[in-house]
Amino acid sequence: MIKDGDYVAIFNSIHRVMEAERLLKDKQLKILLIPAPRALAADCGLAIRYAEDVRPEVEGALAEAGLLPRDSYRKNGDTFEKIGEDNEQP
Amino acid sequence: MSNLDVRGMACPLPVVQVKRALESAQGELRVLLDDGAPRENVKRFAQGRGYQVQEERLEDGIAFTITGPGAAAAPRQVVPAEAGGATVMLIGTDRLGDGPEELGRLLMKNFIITLLDMSELPDRIFFVNSGVLLAAQGSEVIEALEGLGNRGVEVLSCGICLDFFKKKELLAAGGVTNMFTIAESMLNARSVVRL
Numbered sequence: 001m002i003k004d005g006d007y008v009a010i011f012n013s014i015h016r017v018m019e020a021e022r023l024l025k026d027k028q029l030k031i032l033l034i035p036a037p038r039a040l041a042a043d044c045g046l047a048i049r050y051a052e053d054v055r056p057e058v059e060g061a062l063a064e065a066g067l068l069p070r071d072s073y074r075k076n077g078d079t080f081e082k083i084g085e086d087n088e089q090p
Numbered sequence: 091m092s093n094l095d096v097r098g099m100a101c102p103l104p105v106v107q108v109k110r111a112l113e114s115a116q117g118e119l120r121v122l123l124d125d126g127a128p129r130e131n132v133k134r135f136a137q138g139r140g141y142q143v144q145e146e147r148l149e150d151g152i153a154f155t156i157t158g159p160g161a162a163a164a165p166r167q168v169v170p171a172e173a174g175g176a177t178v179m180l181i182g183t184d185r186l187g188d189g190p191e192e193l194g195r196l197l198m199k200n201f202i203i204t205l206l207d208m209s210e211l212p213d214r215i216f217f218v219n220s221g222v223l224l225a226a227q228g229s230e231v232i233e234a235l236e237g238l239g240n241r242g243v244e245v246l247s248c249g250i251c252l253d254f255f256k257k258k259e260l261l262a263a264g265g266v267t268n269m270f271t272i273a274e275s276m277l278n279a280r281s282v283v284r285l
Contacts, residue, residue, distance in 0.1 A: 001203055001234060018196065032230060033196065035204050046200065 001034055002049055002075050007083070009048045009062070009069035010036050017046045020067045027061055029054050040073060040080055091118040096128065097151050102239025102264075104128040105135050109242040112141070112156065113175075121154045129154075131240040138241070176213040178279040180272075181221040186285060198224065201285070202231045202238075211243050212283065215264075216272050218248040221285075225264050226257040235263035248272065 002008060011017040017033065024031045029050070036045035048069070050058045062068055073080035092115045096104040104123055111119050123129055129145075129152050136143050140159030145152060185194025186201055202224065205211065215238070217225050224231050225247045235245050245264025252258045252266065276282050 001206060001237070014193075018192065032233075033199065035200050035207075038207070046196075 001032075002037065003051075004075055004077065005052055006075050007050050007052070007055060007058075008034075008037065008040065008073045008075065008080065009050070009058075010041055010045055010071045010073070011047075011067075012070040014046065016067060017048065020048060020062055020065075020069070023061060023065050023067065024048065024050075024058060027057070029057055029061070031058060037080065040071070091120055091155075092116070093120050093122075095122045096132075097122055097124050099128070101127050101131060102236060102245075105131050105240055105242055106244050108132050108135065108156070109244075112136070112139075112158075115158075117158075119154075119156045121156060122148070122151055123154065124151050135240070135242050176275065176279045177210075177281050177283070178275050179212040179215045179283045179285070180276065181215060181217050181224065181285045182219045183285065184220045184223045198285075199231055203234045206234055206237050206241075211238065211241060213242075214244040214246060214275060216246050216248070216267065216275070217264075218251055218272065220251075220255070222247040222251040222255060222257060222261075225261060226252070226255070227260040227262045229262065232262045239264060246271070 009020075011020060021031070021033045031048050031050045031054070034047055034049050036047040040047070048058075059072075072083050074083050092111060094107060094111045096107050099107065108119070108121055111121070121132065123132055132154065133143050133145070136154070136156050142157045142159070144155040144157075146155070181198075184198060185191060186197035187194055223229060225235060225245060239245050246267040247261060247264060249258070249266045249268055252261060258266075
């Protein structure tokens, strides 16, 4: 489900990830809510997957709405490369 | 040697047909298939189950000669699915669990995508009632259902249900089935997982 070069944004609460999904879908951005990869989240977390071509719009919309993910990663082969800083949100 | 021609079939049908043939094949199976995704998916599926695949390039496609991994490693070869070996999943709703609709839909989507990470998969997934919406255009699990199909899971939706929801022409993953097949598969299954 996550291709090489895809981005994965992990949120720290179910409500935030659902809100983020609604926001991005309303903007008709091509994203998918997926189970957070085990390597990135031990709990039953959720993540939003998006591709490079919509990255500016996705990250811009989340920032504008104050819905920054807790962590973001980029799939690189068999590993996930962390991008950006931690964004702990209440 | 048994022969099978899956050229011209769309994914995941080649994998499904090969899986069925391997379940009933005696000895070698020779499969004619198209290059590209069918070739890769069938090869991955067969090798993943311990079969050896010999490949031959033809003018109009590819030929695989698939040989069994041996009786001990291939219980699926000697136990035809309909004779008691199959694990069947029946999904009768597009939501998982009772509670808020939005959460239920999210959990169902999550469940289906998570199946892709499982080493043991059901042999068949039947979608009935509003479950068929998961296999129709507009569903967010089409990619996951195609992935399951490529790993040999038969994804089948109830025809009556597709008709009821006016989705008959909009089926986007798997095939259409009827109640006879659903009932027979459930009654003959080794185990049935119902959601």
